[in-house]
Amino acid sequence: MADPTRPLPNLRDLDTQAFWQATKDKRLTYQQCADCGTVVFYPRRHCTGCFGSNLAWKESAGKGTVYTYSIVRQSYHPFFRSMAPYAVAWIDLDEGPRLVSNVVGVEDPASVRIGMRVKVRWEEHEALCVPLFEPA
């Protein structure tokens, strides 16, 4: 039996497909409203600040801070069970978006801390890359 694999996003989802298509080139993108300045994340077709549609795509430098995290020690999902224990975290990118990811590249996930500086580390897949984070 093949090793269990990470569940990947649906590239046909109309709100988020541009974000995921950009990851193929290892670009971490987000939207900002050209009218009111609101950072919109997750991606949408409208601004959540003014409900306008004048959204510009921006590229993040991929650096951020751990806002909060947990260490998952039990999961029934075959892939994540094989990964446990692992750190899942909300990451605040320096440009404003807050996103969920894993903090990797640490010997022990218990060394992850709130406030820790992290940078993106791309995990390559066939049609896209997944933005994981490691200590900066």
Next chain:
Amino acid sequence: MASQTRDAAIVGIHEFPSRDVEGALSPLQIKAECAARALEDAGLELRDVDAIYDAGEGGGMAGLNIAEYFGLKPKVIDTTGVGGSSYEFHAAHAKRDLAAGRARVALLTYGSTAHSNAQAIGVGGRGGGGHPADNMDSFAGMTLVANYAMVAQRHMFDYGTTSEQLAEISVATRYHAMRNPEAVKAMEDLEFLDIRETTVADVVGSRMIADPLHLLECCMISDGGGAVVIASADVARDCAKPPVWLLGAGEATGYPENGGDITTSAAAQSGPTAFGEAGVRPDEIDIAMIYDSFSITVLTILEDLGFCAKGEGGAWVSGGRLRFDRPGDGPALNTDGGGLSSNHPGMRGIFLLIEAARQLRGESCSQVEGAQLAVAHGNGGMLGSRHCAGTVILGRD
């Protein structure tokens, strides 16, 4: 209290006694059984019901399906589905609909066979899919426990809250569960390893599921169900049991926001609305029925409802304050044993209303003498990301 409107009251309740139906009953059958018993409790009959409220988990035509299954032709159908908080929303809507004269007898039902179906609610993947937000984070393996654990982690970081303080919530809840024969039977049927009162040391010594939440800070996964009958004031006066009035209600949503505060839940919006409508203050509340999916859920919501200031919950819950036998020390918490130790079939909001009504009737296994006011607060969805909050204030004559 003079400005309170007493236009709708809980007049009938029933909690399905078994937490393990061994696959022999369907959720719909459990709903019908509970509805029949709750109507008996009220001294009403099926034909008296003219409004139904259901969380719609049966699918897109749930409103029609449940009416047909029960054999009803209701004038009001409400299938608001907001997870475990659905039933607080339903109570709020029933109060509104009855006060407006659209109906006279409202029936709320819940049934689930989550245990028989072996649903891995807490440590399974994210539910759903289809919403664009889910498409952004399903790759990261955030279990439901981890979602709540991330609230606890940040609460500890911001306010110095400790695992020992969070454990107080599990300890108080188990203390109440041990006095409730149905809760004890539930723990036996679900094969809990150690069925007894617990200590803070027991809780923090139990296995870590998702840091910083331990096993004994996580709710069970049971079968179960319940029903609540709510009647207009004229009907309520003639029912078999004393009315438990719905004095106020509030609804709210919460979801991740860039730069937002994960330690404050939607309860901070629904709570003031409900208390304001009821014209009462948190320090007047005798009974706090707070959705205890996890210890952190209760701590966060107690703060957000205004029982103490944000960040002070850890100290506030310490020293056994939440036990039913500490009158004058703040409200008693989850006197039925809660989701942690009595009943959690996935969406336990209806049990919050049921136990609040028991207390205000004087029927609880952990009865607070002379209890006058209760709050039932349901949290649906996931506290650490997108969730709904429903707050209901209840009072007796």
